Amino acid sequence: MPITVLLVDDEPLVRAGLRAVLEAQPDIEVVGEAADGAAVIPLVRRLRPDVVAMDVRMPLMDGIEATRAVLRTVEDPPKIIVVTTFEQDEYVYEALRVGADGFLLKRARPAEIVHAVRLVAEGESLLFPASVRQLAAEYGESGGNRAARAVLDRAGLTGREAEVLRLMARGLSNAEIAGRLVVGVETVKSHVSAVLTKLGARDRTQAVIVAYESGFVGLG
Amino acid sequence: MPITVLLVDDEPLVRAGLRAVLEAQPDIEVVGEAADGAAVIPLVRRLRPDVVAMDVRMPLMDGIEATRAVLRTVEDPPKIIVVTTFEQDEYVYEALRVGADGFLLKRARPAEIVHAVRLVAEGESLLFPASVRQLAAEYGESGGNRAARAVLDRAGLTGREAEVLRLMARGLSNAEIAGRLVVGVETVKSHVSAVLTKLGARDRTQAVIVAYESGFVGLG
């Protein structure tokens, strides 16, 4: 039984491209298309796709709102991949925050697109593909701090949360972080929870992975 | 009250160098020296240092054996930093495996040495400093696989354990890894435990950090 996909994008050309790429795969089937987020919910209810490839920027209801709406109102919701053109992806972390399972660049190679669909269909999240790293690289590999700050800005981490994330990425436990920052463990737990939510991570391990992949912490 | 340090190295020159560097710090005090691992245990019992800086290569009893002996026979044992010249550090992971709290290159800059002593004295482990990365880099940055394999060989991970570590470094839970490898969760837990022990990591987060820092998993 193939992986069923619903395409949501206001540009017919993009939909056609995605369809061509995905339908070339024997195990993937495009079961529907929508031109705006507002049309997504009834379609999801009717078609019950495994995966929704959702554009972020659409006229009536954007991908963020649509993602949130689907996840809130549909039970046993599909996996949602947010598709972005990357130049205007202030929405990337927004999307992860509202519960998207991954994101994808429109300029991605076909093999990557197929790969992404299969991965999220398997239930694995795609939180940190090339996109985030490119985001970091965009700000110049020399300005590591600037890049990290850029990533941070998107995630909306506060100063304290960023500090906690750095210590998490050094392998410290909540108690150790509390000791280091001279605050209570409960406080650290609050910050950690905030970090996990904002990064779209399920646990501290995933958060640390995001920290590395985004260049927030480096290999220096 | 200052951090007390015991130096263990067969070369008087190295001991003198370490002493000079450490004693220059107001909060660090060198309380003793030994020329061989065999002399360490009584000294530790008598002096009760906070930190032992232990050379790996020594005539009668090497640093690995001495580390193991101290940690097994002394109660409330000191933190142990293994000092290596790096060319012959097949012992690095050996050391971490028997319970050392960190390692240090003899060629490290004074500030780094001081930093390392303070860190382990604070109870933080220094599992993945420059050493491991240099180890990886030594094998050529082009041959990423070769480098990863080299690190792995030192850690002594089996094929299955390496596989599990890779999945851990992608943020998967034990249950998800079990599903992926089509084995029981109990099996995965066994492998994870083995990985943690061999890498000297306390939890999966630290293991993933080691994986990144060693180049075992990359930022590609």
Next chain:
DNA sequence: ACCGGCCTCCCCCGCCCGGGGGAGACGGTC
């Protein structure tokens, strides 16, 4: 003066994680 963001701490609770042990099956080695 009010509001909102941030930091701080608190409660309860379920669960995954990791340690400690043990054990059987297989394959290769000596």
Next chain:
DNA sequence: GACCGTCTCCCCCGGGCGGGGGAGGCCGGT
């Protein structure tokens, strides 16, 4: 055949982790 390493699964158990809420204080902006 005996041995060892690997992979597989099992038990018990404590503790850290993370979710869900709530709440108070501080500061800066309106």
